[in-house]
Structure formats: structure tokens, C-alpha cells
Amino acid sequence: MDGESGKQSKRIPQFFKFFDATKYSDHLHIPSAFVSLMGENKLPRSAFLRDEYGNKWPVELTRMESEWYFGEGWAKVAGDNRMEHCDFIAFQFDGIKTFHFKMIGNDSCSKVGVGSLKFLHLEDPESENDEDEEGGDELPQQFRDDDDEDDAEKKRGKATIDIYGAKMIQSGLFVQPRNPYFVTKIRTNRARELYIPADVVRDFKVNLPEKIALRDPAGRDHWEARLKTWKDGRTFYTGGWKKLCLANNIGDQDRCVCEFVKEEAGKLLLQIHIVRHPCRCGH
Numbered sequence: 001m002d003g004e005s006g007k008q009s010k011r012i013p014q015f016f017k018f019f020d021a022t023k024y025s026d027h028l029h030i031p032s033a034f035v036s037l038m039g040e041n042k043l044p045r046s047a048f049l050r051d052e053y054g055n056k057w058p059v060e061l062t063r064m065e066s067e068w069y070f071g072e073g074w075a076k077v078a079g080d081n082r083m084e085h086c087d088f089i090a091f092q093f094d095g096i097k098t099f100h101f102k103m104i105g106n107d108s109c110s111k112v113g114v115g116s117l118k119f120l121h122l123e124d125p126e127s128e129n130d131e132d133e134e135g136g137d138e139l140p141q142q143f144r145d146d147d148d149e150d151d152a153e154k155k156r157g158k159a160t161i162d163i164y165g166a167k168m169i170q171s172g173l174f175v176q177p178r179n180p181y182f183v184t185k186i187r188t189n190r191a192r193e194l195y196i197p198a199d200v201v202r203d204f205k206v207n208l209p210e211k212i213a214l215r216d217p218a219g220r221d222h223w224e225a226r227l228k229t230w231k232d233g234r235t236f237y238t239g240g241w242k243k244l245c246l247a248n249n250i251g252d253q254d255r256c257v258c259e260f261v262k263e264e265a266g267k268l269l270l271q272i273h274i275v276r277h278p279c280r281c282g283h
Contacts, residue, residue: 013037014090014093016162019088020203021084024078025078027071028070028078033197033198033199043068044061045060047060048099050098050099050101051081051103056098057077059077060072081111082113084105089102090103090166110170163183174257177259180260182200184255184256185252186250188252194237195234213240214244215261215269216248217272217274223241224239225237225238225240226238244272248272251276251277254277257273258273
């Protein structure tokens, strides 16, 4: 039974959220990509948020229009953990009713939050089951400072949604940009398309232009991309992305930090920062 549960947890995606104190003081939006991967019918309506010390807070999952949120109970979580504007929060769902979370402060370092075991809700069935609680204070494997998932984990279906590069910021691979941004990589099956995550547009309120210039780390910005929207609402920029990747020898293991920069005339361009995979740093 435990082995089967372990296999199931590795198929469940994690997600990261940028904490906007002006919007998320009493509720927190759950990324639509996560909901799509999980399926709405697998989301609990009542759940627990659990930090790395074993503290637990009850929270309600609420659907407003077509989006899902942590609703009632979230304000206490944010308050107890002293969440601040620009903090990152990483969540890992256990597939039943608990979301483990870890915070990264706006200084790019791990944030303590409560700091010790203070909030334990005995009505949680997990606290009544010694077998389930064995080793329960240990953070899920996906939250440890390990390398990227290996091929075996990919085959088991582990999926990670890290559009803000929380782990890379924490490890010092790049400094969090001041402007709106997201982290991506080459999609081998759609190398010509640069996917723009809906959560980035929503969190930063980015007004995507029909045409945008792509600028590489060398300052070259002669690649123009056009906005493309699918019927399901997903948006991409096409027309210059693949050429920029080829010109900069970007590999499928590299990561690109795409930063929306507003020029003096008010026109947006997309500045591309490249974070090379360690094995390619000498290239």
C-alpha cells in the first residue's frame, strides 16, 4: 500500500506561486495548468496546507468562475507565516487532501515562516494514523535541493510547473528580475513557439502586444515574434523564437528567463537570459 502511494505521489505535479500582497492576502489563485493536469474532480474541497515543520492549516478550495483558489483559511496561513510581497511559495499536493509548501523570500533565500511545530489539527485523519505519520515531517522529495528529475522519473510521469524558477533563484543560478518574467525551455515538439503561461499574464497583468522583439544576452533584438492564440486560450509567440535559440546555441536542457522590459517609448520587448545546464557551461 505504501509503495503504491509513493508511486502515485511521483505522478502529481508541484506548482509555484509568486505572492502578490495586493491580491492574495485572503485568497490565492491555483495555477490553471495544475488544475488541468490534476483534473477538477481530484481536487479536495477541504484541504490542509502543511509546512516543512509539520504545521497544518485547514483551507477551503473555492471555484470562482472558471478558476480555482485557496479560499477560507488562506489569510491565516499568509499571516502566520509572515508572507511578504514577492515571496515565492512552492506547493506539493499529496493526492489526497494535503498541500505541502515551502517558502522562498524576496531575498531569494529560504524563508522560515512559523519556524517550529505550533499548529497541528487533530481532526486531520493523517494525525490519527501512526503508519501515515511515520517520517511525516520530512519534506517531499520534489522540494529538496536536488538536481533535475532523471529519465526514470520522467517516464513515471512526474511533472513540475516552475514558471518563476524558484529553485534556480534559491541556488543562485540567476537573480530574480524586477520586471515581469517567466522561465521556459525549448519545447522539442514545438520549437518555433514560445509559450506564454497564463498565470504570468494574470499575476503581472501583462498586456501582450501583437508583435514583440526578442532580445538575446548579446543585446541583439532583430528577432520579431507574433502573438498566436489557440482556441483553448493558450498563447504563444512565434516567428523569431527558434531563430534566437539557434543563434545562441540553446540546448534542450538549458533554461531561458524571459523578462518583459518596457522601453522608453512604452513598447514592450522580451529580454532573454540564458541559464546553461552545468554540463554545457563550457560551450
